[in-house]
Amino acid sequence: MHVNLTLVIQMAVFAVLIWFTMKFVWPMILGPMQERERRIAQGLAAAGKGEEELERARASAESILREARERAGVIVEQAQRGATEILDHARSAATQEGQRLVAAAHEQIEFDAARAKEQLRQQVGAIAVAAAAKLLEREIDARAHEALLSEFAAQL
Amino acid sequence: MAAAKPQIGGYILEHLTFLTNKPQTSLVNFTVIDYDTVFFSVLLAVLFAGSFYWVARRASGSVNSAPRGFQSFVEMIVEWVDSQVRDVYHGTNRLIAPLALTIFCWVYLFNFMDLVPVDLLPDLAKTVGLAHLKVVPSTDLNGVFGLSLTVFLLTIFYSIKVKGPLGFLGELTLHPFSSKNKLVQALFVPVNFVLESVTLLARPVSLALRLFGNIFAGEMIFVLLALLTLEHSYAGLASLSGWGLMFLQALLTFVWGVFHLLIITIQAFIFMVLTIVYLAMAHEHH
Known part of the structure; x- marks a missing residue:
């Protein structure tokens, strides 16, 4: 139990230690801690915001996808309808064309047949005239008897 | 047994004697220095300041890392x-x-020195020729009063700084008794002054002595537990009772050490909290 110079030294050491802690230790530990705390809070807030944004983006992507799918469906349906239409159109056009061709062919045939008949008739007429001329042994005046001959030919 | 008594007394006394430049006979003598208290105080101060400064340097450079x-x-x-x-x-x-x-x-580091085995450092000191060594600065009155008086001075300083010299004087003289009557108030002033002065001065004293008492008592228990095997020394290991005593000492020292770990923490905590409270009070206006 005694008091001596140690007391004064102790107080001086203590004062220096307080000064050192106040100057170099406390602010340099607490400052960065608070800064880190702030950054962590910021990071968490940013993460929350990012998550929210992601959710929103996902929702919008889904709606865009749905819309696109719907539109694609519509387009496919339209295309199918168009294809059917074109096919029907082509089929009917082809049928018509066929019918037209058949009709034209019939016409041609009829025409050819008529012409052949005509030629045949003329030739038969000519042969008949030639035969008659031979029979009569005289030249028939073709011009004079043309009306008669063509009438005859028409009868064939 | 009677012959052993001086040995026990000497052992205890040895643990109560500081390493000084000269023996201190009077209660107060400012030419004497406790080298051991100064040495361990400064050593622990350097340990604290150095390790915390090291962390502070690292902390300020690593805001982004855990x-x-x-x-x-x-x-x-x-x-x-x-x-x-x-x-x-x-x-x-x-x-x-x-x-x-x-x-x-x-203070925690001061107190923690109490958990170093009581004879370890003094015995090491003896091998280099130092007769005494007290390793726990908080069992030195100078050590604890050095802290409490510094806190006391800071309290006075901030009281005067915050409230002004008159405000501080008023705090000392106008409470706890006050009156609207000027004459009665004048009579109350000396009474108040005595009461408030005692309150004020009791703070550093109680602050220091509470810490000193707890840690001194703790150290004393360790010393007394060491007495169990003191008389027999290594010769005691020849008998069963010697082994029993050694085991008992080890067990009790361990149990007390665990308990003391709590005490040293609580005492450091109390010293800190009271310091905060006193300084906070110095900033309060009444």
Whole structure:
């Protein structure tokens, strides 16, 4: 139990230690801690915001996808309808064309047949005239008897 | 047994004697120095300041990385001290929190020296020729009063700074008894002054003696437990009772050490909290 110079030294050491802690230790530990705390809070807030944004983006992507799918469906349906239409159109056009061709062919045939008949008739007429001329042994005046001959030919 | 008594007394006395430049005979003598207290105080101060400064250097450069190991530990202490200060003091004084941290860590380290086996360092000191060594600065009155008086001076300083010299004097003389009547008030002034002075002066004394008493008693228990095997020394190991005593001493020392671990922490904590409270009171206006 005694008091001596140690007391004064102790107080001086203590004062220096307080000064050192106040100057170099406390602010340099607490400052960065608070800064880190702030950054962590910021990071968490940013993460929350990012998550929210992601959710929103996902929702919008889904709606865009749905819309696109719907539109694609519509387009496919339209295309199918168009294809059917074109096919029907082509089929009917082809049928018509066929019918037209058949009709034209019939016409041609009829025409050819008529012409052949005509030629045949003329030739038969000519042969008949030639035969008659031979029979009569005289030249028939073709011009004079043309009306008669063509009438005859028409009868064939 | 009678022959052993001087040995026991000498052993205890040895553990109560400081390493001084000369023997101190009077209660107060400012030409005497306790070398051991000064040495261990400064050593522990350097340990505290050095390790915390090391962390501070690392902390300021690593805001973006997570703290690890010792840095986490130090940051935990700093944050805890900060919350303790915030609970009591709401002002802007930038001294109180670092002061509280310094006190808690330094006093804790003082007290922790108590857990070093009582004879280890004194016996080592004897091998280099030092007759005495007291390793726990908080069992030196100078050590504890050095802290409490510094806190006391800071309290007075901030009281005067915040409230002005007249405000401080008023605080000492106008409470707890006051009256509207000027004459009665004048009569109350000396009474108040005596009461308030005692209150004021009791603070550093109680602050220092509470810590001193607890740690001194703890050290004393360790010393007394060491007495169990003192008489027999190594010769005691030849008998069963010698082994029994040694085992008993080891067990009791361990149990007391665990309990003392709690005491040294609580005492450091109390010293810190009271310091915060006293300084917070110095900033309060009545």
